[in-house]
Amino acid sequence: MLILPILVSALAFSAPATAAVSPAAGSADSFALQASRVHVGDGRVIENGVIVVTDGAIRSVGASAPEGLSVRKVDGEIAPGFIAMRDATGADSENNETTRKFTPTADVARAFDPHHPAWAHLVSEGITTVVMTPASDRIAGGLDAIVSPATGEIVKRGVALHLGMSSRSISNFVEPTSYAGLYAHLDRHFADAADGSPFAQARSGATRVMMEALSKNEVARAVAFAKQYGLTGAIIGAPEAGDQVDLLKSSGLGVVFEPLDAGDRADVAESAKALRAAGVPFAFASDAGTHGPAAMRMTAATCMRRGLDAQGALAAMTKTAADMLGVSASHGTLEVGKVADFVVWSGAPTDLTSRATHVFAGGKLVHESERSSSHHTHR
Amino acid sequence: MRTSYQRPQAAIAPTFRGAASALAATAALAMAALHLGGNAQAGQEAGSDAEPVRSQALFLTAKRLIVSPGNVLENASVLVEDGKITAVGTDLKAPEGAQAIQGEVICAAFMDPWSTAGFDTGSVNSRDLNAATMATDALDPYGEKAVLEELAASGVLLTRSQVGLASDISGFGAVLRTPSAEVVLEDASMSAAIGAESPGFSPDQFGGRGGPQGFSFGPQSIDPIDRIGQIDKLVSELAAGQKYAEDMAEYEKELAEWKAAIADKEKELEDDFKKAKKAREKAVKDAEEDGEEVKEKKYKEDRRPREPRYDAEKAAFARVVQGEVPMVVHAERALEIRDLLRSTEPFKRLRLVIAGGTSALACKKELRERGVTVIVAPSPANPGGPVGELDPGLSLAAELDAAGVNVLIGTGNASALASRDLPLLAALAVGHGLDRDTALRAITSGPAATFDVADQVGTVKRGHAADLLVLSGDPLSSSSRVLAAISGGAVVPQATK
Numbered sequence: 001m002l003i004l005p006i007l008v009s010a011l012a013f014s015a016p017a018t019a020a021v022s023p024a025a026g027s028a029d030s031f032a033l034q035a036s037r038v039h040v041g042d043g044r045v046i047e048n049g050v051i052v053v054t055d056g057a058i059r060s061v062g063a064s065a066p067e068g069l070s071v072r073k074v075d076g077e078i079a080p081g082f083i084a085m086r087d088a089t090g091a092d093s094e095n096n097e098t099t100r101k102f103t104p105t106a107d108v109a110r111a112f113d114p115h116h117p118a119w120a121h122l123v124s125e126g127i128t129t130v131v132m133t134p135a136s137d138r139i140a141g142g143l144d145a146i147v148s149p150a151t152g153e154i155v156k157r158g159v160a161l162h163l164g165m166s167s168r169s170i171s172n173f174v175e176p177t178s179y180a181g182l183y184a185h186l187d188r189h190f191a192d193a194a195d196g197s198p199f200a201q202a203r204s205g206a207t208r209v210m211m212e213a214l215s216k217n218e219v220a221r222a223v224a225f226a227k228q229y230g231l232t233g234a235i236i237g238a239p240e241a242g243d244q245v246d247l248l249k250s251s252g253l254g255v256v257f258e259p260l261d262a263g264d265r266a267d268v269a270e271s272a273k274a275l276r277a278a279g280v281p282f283a284f285a286s287d288a289g290t291h292g293p294a295a296m297r298m299t300a301a302t303c304m305r306r307g308l309d310a311q312g313a314l315a316a317m318t319k320t321a322a323d324m325l326g327v328s329a330s331h332g333t334l335e336v337g338k339v340a341d342f343v344v345w346s347g348a349p350t351d352l353t354s355r356a357t358h359v360f361a362g363g364k365l366v367h368e369s370e371r372s373s374s375h376h377t378h379r
Numbered sequence: 380m381r382t383s384y385q386r387p388q389a390a391i392a393p394t395f396r397g398a399a400s401a402l403a404a405t406a407a408l409a410m411a412a413l414h415l416g417g418n419a420q421a422g423q424e425a426g427s428d429a430e431p432v433r434s435q436a437l438f439l440t441a442k443r444l445i446v447s448p449g450n451v452l453e454n455a456s457v458l459v460e461d462g463k464i465t466a467v468g469t470d471l472k473a474p475e476g477a478q479a480i481q482g483e484v485i486c487a488a489f490m491d492p493w494s495t496a497g498f499d500t501g502s503v504n505s506r507d508l509n510a511a512t513m514a515t516d517a518l519d520p521y522g523e524k525a526v527l528e529e530l531a532a533s534g535v536l537l538t539r540s541q542v543g544l545a546s547d548i549s550g551f552g553a554v555l556r557t558p559s560a561e562v563v564l565e566d567a568s569m570s571a572a573i574g575a576e577s578p579g580f581s582p583d584q585f586g587g588r589g590g591p592q593g594f595s596f597g598p599q600s601i602d603p604i605d606r607i608g609q610i611d612k613l614v615s616e617l618a619a620g621q622k623y624a625e626d627m628a629e630y631e632k633e634l635a636e637w638k639a640a641i642a643d644k645e646k647e648l649e650d651d652f653k654k655a656k657k658a659r660e661k662a663v664k665d666a667e668e669d670g671e672e673v674k675e676k677k678y679k680e681d682r683r684p685r686e687p688r689y690d691a692e693k694a695a696f697a698r699v700v701q702g703e704v705p706m707v708v709h710a711e712r713a714l715e716i717r718d719l720l721r722s723t724e725p726f727k728r729l730r731l732v733i734a735g736g737t738s739a740l741a742c743k744k745e746l747r748e749r750g751v752t753v754i755v756a757p758s759p760a761n762p763g764g765p766v767g768e769l770d771p772g773l774s775l776a777a778e779l780d781a782a783g784v785n786v787l788i789g790t791g792n793a794s795a796l797a798s799r800d801l802p803l804l805a806a807l808a809v810g811h812g813l814d815r816d817t818a819l820r821a822i823t824s825g826p827a828a829t830f831d832v833a834d835q836v837g838t839v840k841r842g843h844a845a846d847l848l849v850l851s852g853d854p855l856s857s858s859s860r861v862l863a864a865i866s867g868g869a870v871v872p873q874a875t876k
Contacts, residue, residue, distance in 0.1 A: 262758060262790065262792045262797040263793070263796045266529060294773060294807060298759045298800070298803055302803060304858050305802070305859070305860060306532065306860070309858075351810075351856055352803055352807045352810050353807075353809040353815070353857070355812075
C-alpha cells in the first residue's frame with residue numbers, strides 16, 4: 001500500500017548533517033528492522049544486520065539496535081533504494097517542447113507530478129529516487145531535478161544542465177539540422193556564457209552536465225566538448241562505451257546506460273563489464289513513461305547474466321548514481337545520517353527473481369507487496 | 380504423435396491421382412515407384428551432405444542436474460554421444476576421449492514458445508500470408524550470426540518461431556534449433572492474430588508489444604467490430620477445415636471401397652480370361668465384318684470416386700481442427716479472448732493456445748476448463764497500463780497459474796533478439812509471484828509439450844536430443860551465467876566471455 005505522496009517541498013532537501021538528529025532510543029519516530037542481509041551499498045554486506053531509523057534518517061546500521069528499541073525481523077535482504085538516472089513518469093507531455101532547442105533555465109522539477117499514479121509502479125520495483133530530465137530531443141533543454149516519487153519531495157533542483165548531443169536532438173524541422181550546427185550553437189552558448197547562466201555555471205563546475213550521446217562518434221564529440229569547456233558530469237546513452245574506456249576514463253565523466261528495449265543488442269552488458277573493470281563510474285536510467293517500471297532492473301540483470309558482478313550492478317543503481325549526482329551525503333548508501341530510503345527484497349536485491357516486499361522512503365513504509373508472504377505453489 | 384496429414388502436402392497425395400482406369404493406374408503406379416526410387420537416392424545423397432558434424436562425446440557434470448523442473452539429481456552427470464543423451468545419472472564414468480564440461484547446474488536448454496528467430500524482418504512483418512504458409516520456407520541458416528550468438532549466450536537454444544506476426548493468419552510455425560537453424564518440427568503450430576494492427580496496441584494501453592522502436596503495425600483503423608470480424612473469419616476457416624477433413628475422410632472411405640471393387644473385378648476377369656478373350660475376339664471380328672468400330676465393354680467399377688478439390692488452406696485448417704497441430708492465436712483484450720473461446724467451443728479437438736493474453740485473467744475460468752495454454756509475454760521494456768485485472772503487468776503469469784491455467788513464457792517480438800530475454804522474463808515472473816519450478820517449466824518442458832516435441836527436447840532424459848545448458852548457478856538467477864550451451868549434441872561456440 002502506498003502512502004499518498006502529498007508533500008511537495010519547494011526547497012531542496014535539507015543537508016544530511018542537520019537531518020542526522022539522534023533522539024533518545026525508543027522515540028516514537030524510531031524503528032529497527034533486522035534482515036538476513038543488509039547491503040550498505042558501498043560493497044559491505046552485514047549478515048543479520050539491523051537498521052535503525054529515526055525521524056526519517058538512518059541512525060545506525062550494524063549488528064544490533066540500541067537498548068529499549070524493539071527490532072522487527074523481516075524475511076529478506078535490505079538494500080538502499082534504487083536511483084533512476086533519467087525518468088519521465090507523468091511528465092512526458094510536460095517536457096515536450098517541440099519548437100525550441102534551447103531552454104537552458106527551464107526547471108524540470110516544475111513538471112513533477114507527485115500524484116501521478118504510475119509512480120507507485122516505480123516504487124514497487126524498489127526505485128525511491130528519480131532524476132527528472134527534459135526530453136531527449138532538445139539541445140539545452142533545462143535543468144535536471146532529483147525527486148522522491150514516494151514522498152513527493154523534490155530532493156534537489158538544478159542538479160545538472162541537460163544537453164542533447166545525439167541524433168535525437170537533430171531534426172529537419174527545427175534549427176540546427178546537423179551535428180555541425182548543433183555544436184556551433186553549443187559553442188556559442190558556452191563561449192559567450194553570461195555570468196550566472198546555466199552555461200557559465202557548468203563551465204565553472206558549479207553545475208554538472210548530463211550529455212546525451214549514443215553512437216561512439218557522438219560520445220567522442222561530447223567528451224571532446226566537455227574537455228574543451230571543463231565540464232563535469234556524465235554521458236547518457238553510450239551503449240558501446242566499453243570500446244571507449246580510455247577516452248571516458250581520461251575525461252572523468254561517468255556513463256548512464258539507457259534501459260534496453262526488447263530486441264536491442266546487449267552491447268550495454270559488455271560495456272558495463274569494461275567500465276567496471278576500468279573503474280569508470282556508471283549508472284542506469286529507468287525511462288519509465290516510455291518503459292516499464294522493471295526495465296532498469298532488467299537491464300542491470302542483463303549485464304549480470306553476461307558477467308557483471310552483483311555488487312557492481314547494485315552500486316550502479318545506488319552509490320555510484322548518488323556520487324554522479326553529487327548527493328552522496330544524503331543518498332546512495334545505508335550510512336548514519338542519510339535519508340532512510342531502503343528496500344526489503346525477498347532475495348538478492350539485484351536478482352530479478354526477488355520481489356520488493358517493503359519499500360521505505362524518508363523512513364516511511366510506502367509500499368508493501370501483497371504477496372510478501374510465501375507465494376502459492378499450484379498443481 | 381501425428382498420424383495423418385504428416386505434412387500439409389501429405390494431405391493431398393492421393394495414391395491414384397490422375398489415373399483414368401484401373402489398368403492405367405497400374406502403369407502410373409509403376410512409374411511412381413521408379414520416380415520415388417530416384418527421389419530416395421537423391422534424398423540420401425543430400426542427407427549425407429547435410430548431416431551436421433557432431434563433436435566428440437561430451438561428459439557434463441554438475442552439482443545440480445535439473446532433469447525436469449522439480450526433479451533434481453545432486454552431483455550428477457550427462458553423457459552425450461552422437462547428438463543424443465545416452466546416459467544420465469549420479470554414478471557415471473567419463474568414457475575415454477569424451478570432452479568434460481563442469482558447472483554448478485545442468486538443465487534443458489530454454490525454449491521460446493513465441494519467437495521470430497531464424498527469419499528475416501520481411502517475412503516476420505509480412506501480412507501477405509495464409510494458412511498454408513510454411514515459415515520454414517523463409518528459414519535462413521545464414522542469417523544474422525550475432526543474433527544467434529546472443530541467443531546462445533543467454534541459453535535460448537530452441538524456439539517455436541513464426542513469421543507474419545501481424546498477419547491475420549500466418550500459417551505453420553516451426554520448432555527450431557536456433558544456433559544451427561535446424562528444424563526440429565516444421566509444422567509445430569498454426570498462427571493467427573486478432574487485432575495485432577490496432578492502435579489499441581499503443582504502449583499506453585496494452586503493453587505495446589509489436590516490434591522494435593519506430594515500427595507500427597499497419598493501418599490504424601481497427602476497431603472492436605473489426606477485431607470480432609477477424610475472429611469470425613478465423614472461425615469460418617476452422618469450419619471450412621472441418622468440412623474439408625470430413626470430405627477427405629469420406630473420399631478415402633469411398634476410395635478404399637472402390638479399390639476393393641476393382642480388385643474383385645480384376646480377379647473375376649482373370650478367372651474368366653479365356654472366355655473373355657474369345658468374346659472380345661468375336662466382337663472385333665463382328666465389328667470388322669459390319670464395318671463398325673469395336674464397342675468396348677464398360678465396367679461400372681472404372682468410375683473412381685471423385686476426390687474433393689484440393690485446397691491448401693483448408694487442408695491446413697483440417698489438421699488444426701483435428702487437433703493435430705496446435706493453433707496459436709495472438710489476442711490481448713478480454714473481449715477478444717472471450718469471443719474466441721466462445722466461438723471455437725464447437726471444435727472439440729482444437730488445441731487452442733492464446734499468445735499475449737494481457738487481459739486473459741478476465742476469462743481464467745474458461746481458459747482452465749477448456750485447457751487452453753496461455754503464452755504470457757511480459758514486456759518490461761514497455762510501460763504497460765493500469766495494474767488491475769485488465770492488465771496485471773508482470774504478475775499475469777503468476778495469477779493465471781494460480782487460477783489453474785497452463786502458462787508458458789515467450790517474447791512475441793518482431794525482433795528475434797528479444798528471445799534473448801527469455802530467462803530474465805521468467806525470473807521477473809518469479810519476482811512477481813510465479814513459483815520457481817513453474818517458471819522454469821514455462822521456458823523448457825512446457826513449450827516442448829505444447830508444441831509436440833517433448834519426446835525430443837525440454838527435459839534431460841536418456842534418448843532425448845542433447846539440447847542442454849551448463850550454468851554457473853540457478854537457471855533463473857540473475858547472477859548465473861551460461862558456461863556451455865549444447866545444441867543438438869554440439870557445443871555452441873559463443874560469446875561467453
